[in-house]
Amino acid sequence: MAVSSTSHGLLSLLLLILIHLLVFLHYPTHVAATTGIRLGIIRKPSPNVAIFREAPAFQNMDACEHAEKIHIAMTLDSNYLRGTMAAMLSILQHSMCPGIVEFHFLWARFDPEVLSNIQSTFPYLKFNVYRFDSNRVRGKISKSIRQALDQPLNYARIYLADILPVDVKRVLYLDSDLVVVDDVAKLWKVDLQGKVLAAPEYCHANFTQYFTESFWSDSEMSKTFEGRNPCYFNTGVMVVDVDKWRQGEYTKKMEEWMVVQKQKRIYHLGSLPPFLLVLAGDITAVHHRWNQHGLGGDNLEGKCRSLHPGPISLLHWSGKGKPWLRLDSRKPCTVDHLWAPYDLYRSSAHHFEE
Numbered sequence: 001m002a003v004s005s006t007s008h009g010l011l012s013l014l015l016l017i018l019i020h021l022l023v024f025l026h027y028p029t030h031v032a033a034t035t036g037i038r039l040g041i042i043r044k045p046s047p048n049v050a051i052f053r054e055a056p057a058f059q060n061m062d063a064c065e066h067a068e069k070i071h072i073a074m075t076l077d078s079n080y081l082r083g084t085m086a087a088m089l090s091i092l093q094h095s096m097c098p099g100i101v102e103f104h105f106l107w108a109r110f111d112p113e114v115l116s117n118i119q120s121t122f123p124y125l126k127f128n129v130y131r132f133d134s135n136r137v138r139g140k141i142s143k144s145i146r147q148a149l150d151q152p153l154n155y156a157r158i159y160l161a162d163i164l165p166v167d168v169k170r171v172l173y174l175d176s177d178l179v180v181v182d183d184v185a186k187l188w189k190v191d192l193q194g195k196v197l198a199a200p201e202y203c204h205a206n207f208t209q210y211f212t213e214s215f216w217s218d219s220e221m222s223k224t225f226e227g228r229n230p231c232y233f234n235t236g237v238m239v240v241d242v243d244k245w246r247q248g249e250y251t252k253k254m255e256e257w258m259v260v261q262k263q264k265r266i267y268h269l270g271s272l273p274p275f276l277l278v279l280a281g282d283i284t285a286v287h288h289r290w291n292q293h294g295l296g297g298d299n300l301e302g303k304c305r306s307l308h309p310g311p312i313s314l315l316h317w318s319g320k321g322k323p324w325l326r327l328d329s330r331k332p333c334t335v336d337h338l339w340a341p342y343d344l345y346r347s348s349a350h351h352f353e354e
Contacts, residue, residue, distance in 0.1 A: 076129065173240060200339055
């Protein structure tokens with residue numbers, strides 16, 4: 001909306017703040033009992049004022065009446081809240097049946113402002129929040145090559161089957177630093193072919209680099225992948241058969257490897273290697289279009305990277321560089337401009353026009 005004077009601009013801003021304040025004060029809560037998390041990168045907002053704009057209310061298509069509910073699990077961390085909001089918007093915007101998408105958030109400590117921001121940004125959305133007990137992993141986490149990978153919440157994906165309600169039989173786990181540019185139902189409906197997990201595989205990657213020399217030189221541990229053709233897969237996008245996970249005690253299997261790691265230092269990359277040790281070579285492969293990963297650069301410097309050739313359904317800023325930080329620093333990578341249209345942060349000058 002164009003403004004003709006400073007006073008008109010201030011009036012418009014005050015009206016916008018008032019609208020968000022009314023949404024915050026009056027919209028009911030639709031979440032489970034929780035505890036919460038700390039505020040970090042996101043600047044602490046003024047009391048009762050949302051820092052994100054309200055997202056549009058997307059409607060189901062006519063064919064959605066009997067569609068199966070889609071369960072999506074994500075972690076909830078104030079440091080990544082801006083990314084979470086963008087991911088949610090992208091999923092709902094590109095879904096033919098946004099009304100059947102149900103979000104399940106895992107967080108470590110209760111933060112009412114994080115919760116109120118989600119409620120005011122998506123006031124029409126039903127979602128659930130669950131406490132992840134950090135004590136389950138504190139004694140099992142070893143220092144990795146990047147501090148963000150050492151956070152207990154980064155390991156919550158290993159415990160999905162223990163946390164989600166028993167009536168959730170399948171879940172799509174997604175990281176917070178991604179956007180979906182296709183109908184997420186296509187990924188949700190993937191045929192697991194009897195496997196516990198489906199994800200894009202990258203068999204061209206040098207698999208040996210994910211483990212230390214002490215792992216490969218150990219005569220017993222080096223037999224771990226016998227009978228399998230192990231390939232790297234990124235754990236930021238996974239379709240999981242929750243029942244099969246429970247039955248196979250996959251959480252326990254991964255915890256056992258985390259104990260070995262504390263004793264012998266067999267890997268450097270946080271929660272990824274336990275997944276590879278237990279499941280690499282035994283998952284259902286999904287088309288690479290569903291995880292155009294690595295857009296955040298490597299884990300040390302986060303340098304810009306280009307898109308891989310081929311069709312794209314999901315863009316993933318795995319790595320050190322995050323698009324909202326690079327955009328705010330006015331030193332964005334080219335691919336960061338693909339994330340910007342989904343940014344709901346109210347101070348986003350690159351997207352918000354009054």
